[in-house]
Structure formats: C-alpha cells, structure tokens
Amino acid sequence: MYIDQLQLRNYRNYDSIDIDFENKVNVILGENAQGKTNMMESIYVLAMAKSHRTSNDKDLIRWDEEYAKIKGTIKKHNGSLPLELVISKKGKKAKSNHLEQKKLSQYVGNMNVVMFAPEDLHLVKGSPQVRRRFIDMEIGQVSPIYLHDISMYQKILHQRNHYLKLLQTRKQTDQTMLDVLTDQFIEVASKIIVKRFEFINMLEEWAKPIHAGISRGLESLEITYKPSLEVSESQDWSKMIEIFQTKFEQIRSREIDRGVTLVGPHRDDLQFFVNGRDVQTFGSQGQQRTTALSVKLAEIELIHSEIKEYPILLLDDVLSELDDYRQSHLLNTIQGKVQTFVTTTSVDGIDHQTLNEAATYEVESGSMKRVK
Numbered sequence: 203m204y205i206d207q208l209q210l211r212n213y214r215n216y217d218s219i220d221i222d223f224e225n226k227v228n229v230i231l232g233e234n235a236q237g238k239t240n241m242m243e244s245i246y247v248l249a250m251a252k253s254h255r256t257s258n259d260k261d262l263i264r265w266d267e268e269y270a271k272i273k274g275t276i277k278k279h280n281g282s283l284p285l286e287l288v289i290s291k292k293g294k295k296a297k298s299n300h301l302e303q304k305k306l307s308q309y310v311g312n313m314n315v316v317m318f319a320p321e322d323l324h325l326v327k328g329s330p331q332v333r334r335r336f337i338d339m340e341i342g343q344v345s346p347i348y349l350h351d352i353s354m355y356q357k358i359l360h361q362r363n364h365y366l367k368l369l370q371t372r373k374q375t376d377q378t379m380l381d382v383l384t385d386q387f388i389e390v391a392s393k394i395i396v397k398r399f400e401f402i403n404m405l406e407e408w409a410k411p412i413h414a415g416i417s418r419g420l421e422s423l424e425i426t427y428k429p430s431l432e433v434s435e436s437q438d439w440s441k442m443i444e445i446f447q448t449k450f451e452q453i454r455s456r457e458i459d460r461g462v463t464l465v466g467p468h469r470d471d472l473q474f475f476v477n478g479r480d481v482q483t484f485g486s487q488g489q490q491r492t493t494a495l496s497v498k499l500a501e502i503e504l505i506h507s508e509i510k511e512y513p514i515l516l517l518d519d520v521l522s523e524l525d526d527y528r529q530s531h532l533l534n535t536i537q538g539k540v541q542t543f544v545t546t547t548s549v550d551g552i553d554h555q556t557l558n559e560a561a562t563y564e565v566e567s568g569s570m571k572r573v574k
Contacts, residue, residue: 204541209273212264214240215568224561232565238545249313307349314513330471370461388446399435409500430469
C-alpha cells in the first residue's frame with residue numbers, strides 16, 4: 203500500500219497543504235523546527251488515530267484554531283481508499299471511504315505504517331512502558347479485536363485501581379465489587395497475554411534472519427515476552443485464568459494496602475538477547491541499534507505476512523543515527539518494495555541508489571514543495 207495524496211488543515215505548524223507522493227522513497231528535506239517531523243507525524247496519525255509524540259491531541263491543532271484535519275488517499279491492491287481524521291477539542295472523528303467510523307478501533311488498520319525515529323532506538327534500552335506501547339500499537343494495526351481488548355482492559359484496570367484505593371482508605375469495606383472487577387480483569391488480561399505471546403513469536407521469526415544479516419552472521423537474536431505473572435505460552439487460556447485467580451487471592455491484602463493492581467499486562471515487558479546475553483544490560487550501543495533496526499524491519503515483513511500488503515515506512519531523522527553499513531542495509535531492504543518517507547537536514551554523504559532516485563521535497567516554515 204502507499205499514500206498517494208495528503209491534505210492537512212490547521213495541523214501543527216501547517217495552515218493548509220495539499221501534496222502528492224510517489225510510491226517509492228520520498229525524501230523530506232529542511233532545517234530543524236520547519237515542520238519535517240510534523241509532516242511525518244500527520245501520516246502516522248492518519249493511520250493510527252494517535253500521535254507517537256504526544257498523548258494530548260490538542261497539541262496537534264494549530265495555534266488558535268478549533269480543529270485539525272488530515273485527509274489521505276491510500277492505494278491498495280484492491281483500489282483506492284480515502285481516509286479522513288478530524289481532531290477537535292471535543293475529540294476525534296474518523297472516516298473510512300467517506301463513512302464515519304463509530305469506534306476508532308474499527309478505523310485503525312485501514313492504513314498500516316511502521317515508524318522508525320531516534321526514540322525507537324530506546325526500544326531496547328528504554329523503559330518497559332516503551333516496549334508495551336510498541337507491542338500494543340503493532341498488534342493493534344493487524345488485529346482490531348486486540349485494540350478493543352486493550353481499551354476494555356484499560357477501563358477495567360482504572361475501575362479496579364479506583365476501588366482498591368477506596369478499600370485502602372476504608373471508604374469502602376465490601377470486597378464483593380472487587381471480586382467482580384477481578385473476574386472481568388482476568389478474562390480480558392488473559393486474552394491480551396495470549397495474543398502478545400503469539401505476536402512476539404512471529405516478530406522473532408522475522409527478526410532473527412534480519413539481525414543475522416546485519417551482523418554478518420556473527421550474532422543471534424532472541425526476543426522473549428516477560429509477563430508479570432508466572433505463565434507461559436504453552437498454557438491454554440483456561441489454565442491462565444486459573445493462575446491469575448490464585449495469584450490475586452495471594453496478593454489481595456497487599457493490593458489493598460498499596461491501592462493498586464500489582465500484576466497484569468500493564469506490568470509486562472520484552473527482553474532482547476544477542477548470543478544469549480541481555481542486550482539492554484550487556485549489549486554495546488551498536489548491538490542495541492542493530493536490534494532496534496532488526497525489529498523495525500521485521501515489523502514490515504510481519505505486517506505484510508498478515509495483511510498481504512506492505513506498510514508505509516516512516517524514517518524520521520534516523521539515517522543520521524545509523525552508521526554507513528546499517529544505513530545501506532536498511533536502504534537495500536526497502537528498495538523497490540515499501541513506500542518510504544525519509545526526513546533529514548541533508549542527504550550529503552549518503553550515496554545510495556534508493557536515495558538518488560527518490561522524490562525530494564523541501565519544507566520551510568510550514569510550507570512544502572517538491573524539488574525533484
């Protein structure tokens with residue numbers, strides 16, 4: 203798939219812009235703080251209905267305006283698909299093929315993107331929260347049911363934590379409601395864990411050979427899902443529920459004392475191992491970057507294997523963070539296969555056929571024009 207046309211209104215520092223893109227590499231050039239990353243973000247938001255940079259949607263609306271609008275035409279094997287997202291202070295409205303979608307979980311997945319930005323290098327060495335967000339965003343692109351389950355989970359988790367706080371402060375003493383919330387929590391948490399195990403297995407399957415290629419066969423990558431509960435992927439759903447129930451009985455008094463839910467998908471993590479050693483703790487910066495790059499390239503193949511279309515790749519200011527060898531490996535992998543957007547202040551020093559043949563745009567003060 204690829205994005206053919208993009209229209210922005212009142213988005214960040216863009217007042218009004220209509221632009222066409224090529225189904226190949228599109229290089230967006232410009233000095234810092236001119237709007238390159240805002241352009242990339244708008245494509246990401248059109249796909250995911252949320253930003254990778256902020257959790258506050260109001261940040262996306264141009265100063266002193268009431269709303270921001272992103273429209274795009276996506277080309278797929280089976281034809282064109284118009285998408286539209288309007289962000290206002292009241293919330294978001296999403297349209298697919300001109301029809302308003304009642305839930306954002308029904309909208310997400312129409313357009314698939316893989317974002318690789320400098321902060322994604324923190325996927326390996328950053329906090330567990332970064333890795334959980336990565337898992338949820340990527341599974342959500344190919345599984346609307348998972349998005350629904352995560353949304354339900356967050357609501358129940360919030361309610362359960364609130365009730366634990368009431369018990370902690372003795373504003374409530376009846377624990378019947380806690381039992382009801384715990385049963386609801388366990389059911390949806392188990393579904394999420396099963397899906398995450400499945401996703402991580404697929405991701406590792408694609409990432410292993412990619413990592414071996416980048417490391418010239420010297421390194422072997424393993425990716426492990428680490429639930430906060432002692433469960434394994436070999437256990438079926440009913441067994442997982444049983445383990446959850448036992449655990450919650452054991453920690454009930456501790457949870458009430460703390461006023462918070464102590465186990466569940468919101469406390470899970472991912473681990474990356476290179477040649478059997480934990481990359482987060484013992485890996486060199488080069489190994490951490492190779493791991494992050496391998497995972498991102500694996501995402502492209504995983505999405506393709508699931509939906510039979512290649513996603514759109516967004517490389518936001520990341521080429522300068524990679525050495526020549528990793529740059530070449532990345533550009534060779536995407537060549538002629540994936541519509542790619544690259545932001546950079548300059549392509550000087552990057553001599554690669556993919557970039558030499560790219561469509562090139564210049565961004566300055568919230569305006570954008572094609573120069574090649």
